[in-house]
Amino acid sequence: MALSLCCAWISILLLLLPSLSHGGKLLVVPMVGSHWLSMQEVVEKLSERGHEVVVLVPEVSWQMETTQAYKVVTHPVSQTLEELDNSFQEYVAVHLTQKPFPLNALAMYNTSVHVFNSFFGQCKDLFRSQETLRFLNQSGFDALLTDPAFMCGTILAHHLSLPFVFFMRGFPCNLHFAAPQCSSPLSYVPRLFSFNSDHMTFFQRVENTLISLLELDYCNGFYGEALKLSSEVLQRDVSLMDLVNSAAIWILRFDFVFEYVRPVMPNMVFVGGINCAKKKPLPKEIAPSLLNCGHAISLHNVCELEGWDFSFLFQISLMLFDRLMESPLNLINKAKNNILNKNIRIKLYLRHSITSGPRRVGAGLRFKRQILAGSTI
Structure with a gap:
């Protein structure tokens, strides 16, 4: 009886002891600019919790400050910061110009392809850097965290055979719901460039259906350079679905309650509040x-x-x-x-x-x- 009681107490004490654990090694491939500001909060928290975090960025980028919280590894690129600024300013200018449909959609699509190709040139430079690829292969990473807007991190994850996590706002052609196989009823959920609400007339629903039929085509054109590079790197034909549907977790930077209600998959996590994580005091003047x-x-x-x-x-x-x-x-x-x-x-x-x-x-x-x-x- 006494032996049984002693064994029970020992078992309880063992359960109360902190478990032995070790941090993982994470490779982060962010998208530069404002996308990085939200991801940075997550990266710093992961580093605080004992994980070894390596952030891979191009030598020419925006808002990528060095810090002691994580290691920053740069890779050489052939572009200048002025070239990136010019392409992005053209992109913003088109989005702020009012045109009727479908001229607005065509203008936004063309400028989006242009700015994507400008930034994706940095990804091509990454795969040309044998020294950087050798370092990544030999580092023994456990997983990869990326913003897939430019697909560079996604291609790299497939190249390194790493499980990967998406941290993103969304894809332009509804891929963030189509790839995890979430329903998006055409009579209820308006497609991009339609500018409709969830209360559509019959003709607006017809328009919505026609746009949905073209979504994969214009996304293939938008990510044409990425698909071409991924086929060269992976030595096989690759589609957009092949690149994104194997994501382990989808961390989405928007609030579910402000979106169109639909069933979502268990590996989709909504973190809309993270966009407001950093706060700065107001100027003393006001x-x-x-x-x-x-x-x-x-x-x-x-x-x-x-x-x-x-x-x-x-x-x-x-x-x-x-x-x-x-x-x-x-x-x-x-x-x-x-x-x-x-x-x-x-x-x-x-x-x-x-x-x-x-x-x-x-x-x-x-x-x-x-x-x-x-x-x-």
């Missing part, structure tokens, strides 16, 4: 006024500030609306467009929260094409 404003703020006479620099104005507006979203405002009515100058307009609009909590306010900024030449977006 912080006291906002903190003591009570329940309302009135912005006026802004159109007289013709001397304001665009980049400063853009940063101030973003910080202002970040602060408004944190404040306990019950309701902010829709405001008319405030003309800041001939190139910039700011529009306030209500953002309804399906979950509990107060209504939230957002901001829409519209820029005319002329300003892009002197801005740093």
Whole structure:
């Protein structure tokens, strides 16, 4: 009896002891720019939890600062930062130009292919760097985390035979739902470039169906260079579905409740709140006024500030609306467009929260094409 009781206590103590574990070795292939800002939070947390994290980036990139939290490995590229800036500014300019359908869709598609090919040139340079590939093969990584917008990390994961995790907002042709085999009813879920809502007329549903039939074709054209490179690297014919449908986990940077309701797979994780993980204090010049404003703020006479620099104005507006979203405002009515100058307009609009909590306010900024030449977006 005493022996049995002693064995029981020993078993309980063993269960309460911390288990022995070891961190994994993770290769991260991010997409540069704003996509990296959200992924960086995840990468730093993984490093804090004992995982060895290696971030692979091109020598020429945006917003890729060195840090002690993880190791950064660069690979040589043939492009300059000015070339990347120019291609992206052309991309932004087309998206801010209003055209009727289908001219808007064709213009956005062509400029998207152009900017994709510009950035995908860095991926080609990666596979030309035998020294970098040798290092990656010999490092013994356990998994790969990537933003698949440009497919470079996906191709690399197949090349290294590593399980891979997607951290993304979505694909342009609904692949993030089609590859995991999630339903997207054409009568309910509008396709990209249709600009329809979930309440469609008969002719809008016909239009939606026609667009869905073309989705895989225009995605094959969009990722044409990626498919060509993947076939060369993997020594076999590769389709888009072949590249993406074997993802182990899909981490999606949007909120499920703001999307069209549909069944999703167990390996799809929604982390929309991660986009707001980093917070910065307001500038000292405007912080006291906002903190003591009570329940309302009135912005006026802004159109007289013709001397304001665009980049400063853009940063101030973003910080202002970040602060408004944190404040306990019950309701902010829709405001008319405030003309800041001939190139910039700011529009306030209500953002309804399906979950509990107060209504939230957002901001829409519209820029005319002329300003892009002197801005740093």
